Amino acid sequence: MRQTPQKIFLPAIVILLSVSSFAQRNVFRPKEVWLDKSGNHIQAHGGGILKIGSTFYWYGEQRRQGLDPEYRYVSCYASKDLVNWTFRGDALKLSDPEGIGDTWVLERPKVFYNAGTRKFVMYMHLDGPRGPGEGGYRFARVGVALSDKAEGPFRYVRSFRPLGMESRDIGQFIDDDGSAYLIFEDRPNGFHIARLSADYLSVEKDVCLIKAPIEGGALVHYDGLYYVLGSALTGWKPNPNKYATATRLEGPWSEFRDIAPPSTNTYGSQSSMLLKIVGSRSTTVIFMGDVWKPETQWDSRYLWMPLEIGGGRMWLPEPVPWKLDIRTGEHLLLRETKAGRGKK
Numbered sequence: 649m650r651q652t653p654q655k656i657f658l659p660a661i662v663i664l665l666s667v668s669s670f671a672q673r674n675v676f677r678p679k680e681v682w683l684d685k686s687g688n689h690i691q692a693h694g695g696g697i698l699k700i701g702s703t704f705y706w707y708g709e710q711r712r713q714g715l716d717p718e719y720r721y722v723s724c725y726a727s728k729d730l731v732n733w734t735f736r737g738d739a740l741k742l743s744d745p746e747g748i749g750d751t752w753v754l755e756r757p758k759v760f761y762n763a764g765t766r767k768f769v770m771y772m773h774l775d776g777p778r779g780p781g782e783g784g785y786r787f788a789r790v791g792v793a794l795s796d797k798a799e800g801p802f803r804y805v806r807s808f809r810p811l812g813m814e815s816r817d818i819g820q821f822i823d824d825d826g827s828a829y830l831i832f833e834d835r836p837n838g839f840h841i842a843r844l845s846a847d848y849l850s851v852e853k854d855v856c857l858i859k860a861p862i863e864g865g866a867l868v869h870y871d872g873l874y875y876v877l878g879s880a881l882t883g884w885k886p887n888p889n890k891y892a893t894a895t896r897l898e899g900p901w902s903e904f905r906d907i908a909p910p911s912t913n914t915y916g917s918q919s920s921m922l923l924k925i926v927g928s929r930s931t932t933v934i935f936m937g938d939v940w941k942p943e944t945q946w947d948s949r950y951l952w953m954p955l956e957i958g959g960g961r962m963w964l965p966e967p968v969p970w971k972l973d974i975r976t977g978e979h980l981l982l983r984e985t986k987a988g989r990g991k992k
């Protein structure tokens with residue numbers, strides 16, 4: 649019997665639709681609203697990623713509307729592919745643990761897993777009270793919280809100044825040999841890369857102090873070189889983020905260079921982490937940045953883009969939608985840009 653055109657086309661349309669919706673679901677869309685699997689705007693600002701087995705956990709500042717103003721929250725999301733995230737709940741809910749005052753802040757949470765103690769160890773920036781400008785950030789300490797499970801609940805342990813120094817923005821770095829480092833910004837002195845103690849509950853040793861006014865610190869080890877990245881100190885306002893390189897964490901570090909055309913102010917974002925995905929065929933290093941909206945923090949966005957990296961050069965391409973094959977480590981930018989190529 650002859651098939652009518654409808655009978656032939658219908659299955660073809662269904663296949664096309666499902667292929668395209670599959671493709672849609674696996675696309676990173678920098679600066680757009682990023683929804684979790686329940687359809688809510690992902691709230692993991694100033695965050696960090698921890699990989700356990702084949703699962704990625706994304707922790708960050710929970711800033712959804714309607715939160716109890718007495719508490720500060722850290723959210724936890726889980727994903728296998730870095731695009732589709734399931735909200736695993738608020739991993740930490742804390743009420744001013746150090747008596748800082750009503751306007752206390754908890755920022756840039758980062759979680760490490762300690763295989764020896766089998767504990768998840770969360771570091772956070774505790775500060776306040778919030779005064780005019782950055783002058784309000786006088787407490788300048790890290791807080792530590794512990795959990796037996798990735799998604800929490802985390803139990804607050806204590807706060808301290810790492811190595812006795814002021815600490816504001818923090819970052820995390822796990823080297824290829826598994827050693828864990830806390831990156832912290834110490835306004836009077838500079839930018840520290842510091843090794844954690846064996847149980848991760850304290851900061852043991854400064855591996856390097858880079859005397860540069862850099863925050864939003866991030867690090868990656870790629871092809872035999874360390875790349876350190878950070879922003880200038882302009883609060884919520886974006887600025888040209890910069891990077892330096894070294895063959896050893898101890899330095900010496902190169903001079904700092906722009907990661908993107910300075911006029912774009914890092915395309916309106918601020919660095920939060922560098923995430924290295926090593927696959928069977930390639931390695932992709934992802935720039936994870938925050939696009940802050942200080943007046944409507946719940947609407948702050950994310951700018952995640954694969955970096956051009958190698959031979960001592962790191963470059964953030966103009967943001968476009970892109971895809972990542974988590975298995976092979978390969979990425980694909982989905983649109984050519986006018987700028988970009990050649991002029992780096």
Ligand code: GAL
Binds near residue numbers: 694817863864881882
């Ligand atoms: C930024 C910092 C943010 C937040 C903000 C407050 O420089 O990276 O985490 O502290 O300042 O103004």
